[in-house]
Amino acid sequence: MFRTALRNVFAHKARLLMTAFAVMLGVTFITGSLVYGDSLSRAATAKATDGYERIAVDVAADTDPADGGRSAGLDARTVTTLAGLPGVAAAAGRVDGFAAVAGRDGKPIGAGKSSQGGNFAPAADGKDPAYRFTRGSGPTGDNAIALDETTAARGGYRVGDTVRVGTDKGAASYTLSGVFRTDGTKLPSGGSLTLFTGATAQRLFLEPGRFQHIELTAAPGTDVTRLVGRVEPVLPKGTTAVTGARLAQIKANLATTDSDTMSQILVGFAAVALFVATFLISNTFTMLVARRTRELALMRAVGASRRQVRRILLAESLLVGAIASVAGLAVGTGVAALLQTLFAPADTPAAPLVLTPGTAIVSMLVGTLLPMVAAWLPIRRAMAIPPVAALSAAEPTAPARAGSLRTGIGAALALTGTAAVVYGALTTGKDARTVIGLGAALALTGAIALIPLLSRPFVALFEPLLTRIHPVHGGLAARNTVRDPRRTGATAAALAIALTLASGLSVLGASAAQYLDRATTHAFTADYLVKPAEGGQRMTPATTAPLKKLPGATLSPLNQSTGYRLAGTSSVLTGVDPAAIGRLLRYDVVKGSLDCLAKGQIAVADFKAQEAGWHVGQTLPLQRQDGRRGTVTVGAIYRADQQSDLMPSITAPDSLVARYDSAPHTAGVLLATHRGPGRAALAGVTHALGDNPALTVLDREGIRERDSGGIGDQLDVFYALLSMALAIAALGIANTLAMSVLERRKEIGTLRALGLDRAGVTRMIRLEALLLGALGATVGTVMGVFLGWALGRTLQESVVGYELVLPWGRLALGVLIALAGALLASLWPARRAARVDIPAATTAQ
Incomplete structure (x- = not known):
């Protein structure tokens, strides 16, 4: 039977070519998806964990939720104490934060959220083990910086050039002292890394004399577990010690999340492609079997049983699938290599392709079983034709019309699925999408069955x-x-x-x-919105103060203050300038008046008021996490979209916010110029902000x-x-x-x-x-x-x-x-x- 099937495959190779090609495409898709996903995951893990082997123990101060998740830091005395412990070869205090490097055109280099800054912490030999300098050396003065080699290459910077760097504290120009390479513990993929002196980094990212965490290097032969036992008793309160191996594991888990998501998306689309391929395969075998009706009947007449003929035809589909699967496995691996070349980050070295046995087995099984499943129904229909009837026909039997059973089942599935989709759409309950998904599957299946009709x-x-x-x-x-x-x-x-x-x-x-x-x-009725660049944390009044000097400028900060409970409801207050906000944001007031802001009252979005049960004229008790108490009065309710990050849920006069929060988070500044938006006005605003790459100026289109x-x-x-x-x-x-x-x-x-x-x-x-x-x-x-x-x-x-x-x-x-x-x-x-x-x-x- 196998020899007969092999002979038939080669006898009809032209007719089976399209089927084999379709299977190969499907297997290529799923193989490429799995290989690319596995390779991406391994590369991301390798980069994220690179460098942690040199860190024995990492000591970090706990963050304070009441202070916006910021850390109080560790002082230099703690660094000295830890450096003197038995088994500690070196202790390096680290501080880091957001730092955007401007290119020659003034725009930030690299992905905004991955633009990082840190401190150069030289040991006694003048070198920092975390960085390997390829040109120049680490910064030694407050006006000097060092850049990673990818960022320096993107910006076209050489040692001695002047580089503009922006942080949450503003922008300044620095002299480039060196270019370095580093590991994954410091430089995120697609980002940039700027090194400052320790004092400069502390001033920009934390406060003078304090570090966010301390990296301990173990002396040769030191047991890390015992070292942690020595470190923990001397740590100040609110400090945690973690081994470098544990940090590497945490980073590896985080790094694989994105790659796993991408792999799942690719596999999902590969499944769609394979599902579509089943129609091609089934159609092809239907036509092939119809053309070979007399041949198959002759085999039955000379003694072959139905089971034997069925096995021959299934063996043909198995051979086609196996050949196409091998080709798809090879081509899919090549596609994964191409994807890796096209989409790999510039600063990530090419990682080897990962073809696991699981990927090969899945691809081969899918590619060989799919043609057999798709060919089963046509083969079963062909076996139902009596040999005598097939041999007596001068031409192949007329194709069957769409049967009443198929039509009835298709109509039932289509109607049931459509009803389920409509029900899920109109009820919009928590399980609505599940109902719609099941209904869509039934409706699509029914529609496919009804297409012949x-x-x-x-x-x-x-x-x-x-x-x-x-x-x-x-x-x-x-x-x-x-x-x-x-x-x-x-x-x-x-x-x-x-x-x-x-x-x-x-x-x-x-x-x-x-x-x-x-x-x-x-x-948005202002001309511009000034915001921190992606990855930036906060804007200070000093950062945006120059905007007030622009001729004819009208502006208002959006000072977000958290940690409030109004009448028992968790709330965020956004402080604005009552005299200017009406020109900068369109408030669709439904009750009350926006003039209430000038009276020290608050205006509330309709969804917030409905959720909390507030109304105009109501006085609400206020309590903040730091213990401050007071009362506020609702003076207006306005329409707002809950998904908008521009329109506040609670608008308050900035004087009210300042009464309870001395350092609110400035989410942005709304600005209107006397001449309106335009290229010249945009250049003037950017220049007034000090050409700071850490700030983004957006107009309506932006x-x-x-x-x-x-x-x-x-x-x-x-x-x-x-x-x-x-x-x-x-x-x-x-x-x-x-x-x-x-x-x-x-x-x-x-x-x-x-x-x-x-x-x-x-x-x-x-x-x-x-x-x-x-x-x-x-x-x-x-x-x-x-x-x-x-x-x-x-x-x-x-x-x-x-x-x-x-x-x-x-x-x-x-x-x-x-x-x-x-x-x-x-x-x-x-x-x-x-x-x-x-x-x-x-x-x-």
Whole structure:
């Protein structure tokens, strides 16, 4: 049986090529996803844990939640005490914080949240073991810094150059004293690291004479566990000692989170691609078995049992899957290497690819079992045909129409799934998304089962248009498309699945983008918003004081003060300038008046007032974590979006906030200039802030891009991943048309003999492909919009103001891409059909 199956595979290798290619693409996707994810995880772990082997014990002061999570630090006396303990070779006090390095163009270098600063802590030999200098040396004066080599290369800086660096305390220019390399304990991926002298770093990041943590290096032969036992008794209260090995483990767990998430996303899309491939495989074996009906019947007639014939056909699918899986495993590993090259951070050395036995086993199992599962139903149907009936047929048996059982089951699934989706969308309970997910699976399955039934009315709808454009070719294409509804449905279903996901993502993305745009920019009436750069922690009055000197400037800080309980409700107060805030933010007041701020009262967002049960005129008892008490009066209630990070939940006059909090967190400064926004005004504001790369100046477009621009980037990534499913669906169209041409060889020869030229045959096949593509694209787009609406409804309960937005441009583009893919898929089958030999075809039995 195995020899027979092997012979049959090579006898029909051209027909099985598309199937093998589809399996190979699916296995390539899943192998590449797993290998890339494992490699990314190992590289991230290696970088995150690099350098901890030199740290025996790390001593750190606990953070204070009441002080915004900041640490009081450790003094120099503690460093000296720890350095004198038995088994301690060296003790280095460390202090770090946010430090943005400006490039030649004044913009920050590297990822903002990963822009770090630290102190150079030389030992007795003048070297710091944490840093290896490649050029120059560590900073020795207050006006000197050192940069990591990646940042220096990005900025084009050399030793001796002047570099502008911004921190939470402001910006200043420094002389570059050296360029260094360091390990993962100091430099985050994609970020920058600036070294200052110890005194400068303490002044910028903490306070003079104090350190955030102390790194202890053990003397040779020292047991780390015993060393911790010596360290803990001498530590001041509120201090924790952790071994370097434990820190490495914690960092490794944190580092793998992002890579695991990316790997899961990739595997999810790989599963979609494989699911789409099942339709191609099943369709191919359906057509192959139909073409070989007489051959299989002859095998039955000479003594082969049903089980033996079934095993031969399953062995064929197993061979195809095994060959395609080996190829997919090799190509997938190469794809993972390409992804690693394209997307690896510039400062991360290339890590070796990780091909685990688990990845190889999963890929081979999926690639070999999938064709067998997909081929089972066509083989089972073929075995139901009696040998005598198959041998007596001059032509292969007519394809089965969509059966009533299949139609009934499909209709039941579609109706049940649709009802579940609508129920989940309208009830919007906590389990609504689960209900919608299950309903979507049922509805999509039912729609796939009903596509054969839908194909006839769909083609009938477009047939008049086709016949008007091409009377002969259009009519032939329409009739050929519905000749086998089951085959048509299976081919279009693969395309429908991909378009369902793409359309649903488009609807959700467009709706979310519009909501975020409205939520963040509707209330913004100022010209500019000045905020700390990504990763920056706080702005001080001294940082933004120069803005007051701008001609005709109107400004108000957003001073956020935490730790309040108003009438027993946890609250955050945002202090503003009562005289200026009305020009800088649009308050849609529903009760009371914003003039209450000038009277020392507060204004409350509607969602906060509704949640707490407050009303205008109510006096609320105030209590802060530090023990201060008082009362405040609600003077106004205004509409606000709970998701907006610009409109405060509680607006208070800055004098009220200052009464209870001497150092509130300035989240930003709203600014209006006398000439309005513009390039010159922006340059003036930036210059007034001291060209500080630690501060970001945003206009309306900048705010919009910051809050909603990332959605488009994420959608583009998902579309790129879905392109694999679209490619496999296009292969299904090509395979279906190619097999159809083979089955209709005599018919095509007859048409040619009657006068249909090669161009006409090519046009007919292309029109069939367009009909298949249009059917799949239409069903997929309708399903995607429906599911996008349903999922969006579940957000409306928690996201006030979310509305359905239909991105007509993206939806139309998806349909056009599907039609273009179908047209490209028809090129090879159309070429084969046009080259059919007329005498040989017309005399074929």
